[in-house]
Amino acid sequence: MTEASQQDLFSSLIDDLASQGWSQRALFAPQILTRELAAECRKRAHDGELNPASVGRGSTQQVQEGIRGDRIQWLEPGQSEASDRYLQLMDELRQALNQTLFLGLEDFECHFACYEPGAFYLRHLDRFRDDDRRTVSAVFYLNEDWQAEHGGALRLYLNDGREHDVLPQAGTLALFLSGEMPHEVLPATRERLSLTGWFRRRGNDVL
Numbered sequence: 001m002t003e004a005s006q007q008d009l010f011s012s013l014i015d016d017l018a019s020q021g022w023s024q025r026a027l028f029a030p031q032i033l034t035r036e037l038a039a040e041c042r043k044r045a046h047d048g049e050l051n052p053a054s055v056g057r058g059s060t061q062q063v064q065e066g067i068r069g070d071r072i073q074w075l076e077p078g079q080s081e082a083s084d085r086y087l088q089l090m091d092e093l094r095q096a097l098n099q100t101l102f103l104g105l106e107d108f109e110c111h112f113a114c115y116e117p118g119a120f121y122l123r124h125l126d127r128f129r130d131d132d133r134r135t136v137s138a139v140f141y142l143n144e145d146w147q148a149e150h151g152g153a154l155r156l157y158l159n160d161g162r163e164h165d166v167l168p169q170a171g172t173l174a175l176f177l178s179g180e181m182p183h184e185v186l187p188a189t190r191e192r193l194s195l196t197g198w199f200r201r202r203g204n205d206v207l
Ligand code: OGA
Pocket: 113, 121, 126, 139, 153, 154, 183, 184, 185, 194, 196
């Protein structure tokens, strides 16, 4: 992608996020990168590197498959060329968000996620009661040929009472305001892979 078309893509995502609290774009990353990330996620899952995700933080943190059933692994810089390229892309998006919306986003944390058929994540907000740093959620999907009848949509509960479903199709990026947009992951009939992350503001306690 040329630099100009990447800036156009970022601007249109950010405009939608600002006006409606969420946005979604197909073909967010080059197809070759999306495929490499999918292969890496599948390999990590099949090598047993993904662990059951937990709910809550600190002393209240626990695995509760009745609330969320995905398995995850956090991305760290230097793990692979593809994951480093993804982190770089998201850092460029972080800077664009800051330049346009003055959000003061300081970093981006992100994990691979794999939902086996039947797994789900009940309606929630992406913000912990004791930690409000997560500001913008970003989910990048890795599943080729996803059809609506496979289920597995990300369902956003919009503030006008409507719902919006995002299909987890490879190459689609969904962005939404972490603390304001209730959402859930519906169960699917096939494996559902993604990279789920959060742009975070500086914490109030670390000045
Ligand atoms: C989450 C989440 C959405 C998705 O992990 O907090 O809401 O579509 N994921 O995977």
